[in-house]
Amino acid sequence: MDVLLSSDKIRNTCAEIENRLSTGKNTIGSGENHEEVYSRLNWAREVIERENMVQNVEWAKSTLKSKGFYExxxxxxxxxxxxxxLQAFGMLYYPSEISIADNSMRYSVYSSEDVIKAVNDKHENPYHSLFDEHIMDSLTNDGLDLLGISVTATSQxxxxxxxxxxxxxxNRDIHITMGGSVFTKLIDNLQQNHLLFDLVDSFIVFEGEHALLGLIEQLNGKKDFSKVPNLVYKEGKRIRVNQPFHIEDINELPTPDYDGFPLDRYLSPRRVLPLQGSRGCYWRKCTFCNLHVDNLKFRLRNLDLVLEDIDRLKEKYSMEYMFFSDECMPVKQLDSVSSRLIAKKNNIKWMAGVRFDKGLTKDILSKAREAGCLKMVFGLESSNKRILSLMDKGIETEITKNIIDNCDKTGIAIHMYVIVGFPSETREEALETLDFVISNDKFLNSKGSSCLACLFELEKHAPILRDPGKYGLTKIGHPKHDDLSLGYFYETDGGMTPEESGEVYEYVRSEIDKRLPIFPYNFSMSDGLLYLDQQPP
Structure with missing residues (x-):
């Protein structure tokens, strides 16, 4: 992002657009899309010139790093x-698109053949020139032996x-390994996929600390990759998966090390650092969710170590704001962390993901607020009793209402996720959830409130797939060429069709957005945390 937002990049992009336009309409693009490409490049040129992009982007960067951030x-x-x-820049690679929210290409990330095509398509792949011009020299000229790339979202x-x-x-001698939750969910696919091993030497699945250390040791020694835990690699014509999978003892792990990250380049006036107090989900029952796949079991980090982590991050990185990145913090852990932070007078402002758990009392919320908690992130998903039961959420709407009310009283902001289109859900049931959100004045009027509606997706490894008939699912499948598929298309024998769910989702999202503006709280969790504290540098 830093390179993309540089003045040199904007000027060079503008020159490239001018160069392409000067060659004439019929020489731009291919096939029947000459007119479309020419039109989009014209739009990009007009936007860059009209909005004085070089100066305005510089103003935007400096403003977001200063007290102007809070205006x-x-x-x-x-x-x-x-x-x-970013949209204007993306026009050089049309039909690919880039924005602050996402990036997309006409190639599918779920197909290894498409991935290979995208990698080799210099005309439509914006990352090809970006990496070649700005990253490659530093990677390949420093005697690099191992390159690790983390992929935690399909957009990556x-x-x-x-x-x-x-x-x-x-340099083909550089060993490239990829890790991240995406590949953990694709272990069985990787075993059948030889194409990707032309680009990558290995994949690390599940947790990576001991795996990466083991890989380094083998690269420095006998290169016996069978001894590296959690490794997927190619040996001759066979793709091997090292099992049993290693589960980290998170009490043996050190404090997170953010050295090497360009923390001062982030578009924010203050640092918000992530910290884990646990791994995995202690509930692990939601039928729509496959996050449980990333961690083979739930583990809590020792409370003394969590507090030690906070102290070290404060000292080393001048951390004032923190996001507990646990999938959901248990109530007892929340209570204990809050008590210890109060006793230490730590003066850290933080947020955490939690459940609408009946044990989350007003007293615990008050204690959390006193300890510096400014916001909590909840998965509401639905307020309809039947749908909640099918989801196996383990929450009750009355308890949810009570927790929302107590958060308002104690001064803790709330973010909620809702899901539209769960199999067999009717339009009326989906709108019941919408009404729950938009009719709650205390939630809507509380500073920092945010809510994100999500369209249901049938994800690989979700518990719902164990008994699809129970949920009225029929004709489950995915396109044949999608050998990296992380989900399925489906039909239902009741409730809304997937197409109807999409329409209702758009309506629900628009109604929520009318009442809860996207910026800043629904745009960025970390920015929203800073806004809640309102402490300019």
Whole structure:
């Protein structure tokens, strides 16, 4: 992002657009899309010139790193400027698109053949030139032996394999390993997929601390990769998966080390660092969710170590704001952490993901607020009793209402996720959840409230797949060429069809957005945390 937002990049992009337009309409693009490509490049040129992008992007960057960040009108305008610039830049690679929210190509991230095509498509893959011009020299000229690339979201798949391909072109001796939750969910797919091993030497699945250490030891020694835990690699013509999978003792792990991260380049006036107090989900029952796959069992980190982590991060990185990145913090842990932070007078502002657990009392919420908690993130998903039962959420709407009320009384902001289109859900049931959100004045009027509606997706490894008939699922499948599929298309014998769910989802999202503006709280959790504290630098 730092490179993309540089003045040199904007000027060079503008020159490239001018160069392409000067060659004439019929020489731009291919096939029947000459007119479309020419039109989009024209739009990009007009936007860059009209909005004086070089100066405006510089203003946006400096504003977001200063006290101007806290002026909401300026904050919104900064991100709109950056978004328009990214869209304009993306026109060089049409039909690929880039924005502050996402990046997309016409190639599918769920198909290894498409991944290979995207990696080799210099005309439509923006990462090819970006990495080649700005990253490759530093990676390949420093005697690098091992390159690790983490992929935690599908939006990172194309950039990751593009980088891997470029590195292999320069130096095939560099061992490239990829890790992250995406590949943990694709272990069985990787065993059948030889194409990706032309770009990558190995994959690390599940947890990576001991795996990465073991890989380094073998690269320095006998290269016996069978001894590296959690490794997927190719040996001759066979793809091997090292089992049993290693589960980390999180009490043996050190405090997170953020050295090497360009923390000062982030578009924020203050640092918000993530910290885990646990791994996995202690509930592990939600039928729609496959996050349990990432961690083979739930583990709590010793409370003394968590407090030690906080002290070290404060000292080393001047951390004032923190996000507990646990999937959901148990109530007892929340209570204990809060008590210890109060006793230490730590003066850290933080947020955490929790459940609408009946044990989350007003007293515990009050204690958390006194300890510096400014916001909690909840999965509401639905307020309909039947749907909640099918989801196996283990929450009750009356308890949820009570917790929302107590958060309001104690001064803790709330973010809620809702799901639209769970199999067999009717339009009326979906709108019941919408009404629960938009009719709760205390929630809507509380500072920092946010809510994100999500369209149900039938994800690989979700418990719902163990008994699809129970949920009225029929004709489950995915496109034949999608050998990296993380989900399925489906039909139902009751409730809304997937198409109807999509329409209702758009309506629910628009109704929520009318009442809860996207910026800043629904746009960025970390930015929202800073806004709740309102302490300019």
């Amino acid at each position: 909401i009108d300026d904050y919104v305008e900064c991100w709109k400027i950056i978004d328009r610039w 798949v194309m950039p990751a394999f593009t980088l891997a391909s470029l590195v292999k072109e320069k």
